[in-house]
Amino acid sequence: MKKVEAIIRPEAFQTLRQNLDHLGVKGLTVSEVAGCGQQKGQEGIFRGSRFEVKLYPKVKVEMVAEDHELESIIDVIMDSCATNEVGDGKIFVSTIEEVFRIRTGETGKAALI
Template identity: 40%
Template sequence: MKLVTAIIKPFKLDDVREAISEIGIDGLTVTEVKGFGRQKGHTELYRGAEYQVDFLPKVKLEIAINDDQVERLVEAIVGAAKTGKIGDGKVFVYDLEQAVRIRTGEADADAL
């Protein structure tokens, strides 16, 4: 099992959700986060004063899947989230040791 974590631009969330639904993946967790990398933030004007915004809004997706689905999932996320501009995000893939469905007690692949 793997845990795929993706950090994407907020306005791409619906596109990514649709793309992963099309390949048969129906469960994910979404968290609103802030961060910066090469994008380095930007300046904004508020009530006549200019200030630096270092942390930009992003969306973090977490998806637990079987090993054989990883490549298709990563391709779907990258394809749907890509704008070609700086700050598109990143995808991380981790090994997942154990998963348990709380309601039924099912474990590992059965819990996904």
């Protein structure tokens, strides 16, 4: 099982959510975060001291899904969240070893679906 963690622009979330829903991805967890990425050329020296580098509000969307769903989830995130302007965000993929549905005690694939 994989965890897909996408850090996106807050304004991209509704579109992403609808597109994930059409793909059949129903389970996700959202949190409000702040962040910064590469900002080459956006920093500068002002009277000898560096500009404060701002933190931008972002939304973190976490989806745990089966391995074979990974590629289509990544595609949907790209399609939904890329604007071609810097700051569109990042996707991080990692392994989840076990999942449990608390209501039933189910594990593995049965706990996800």
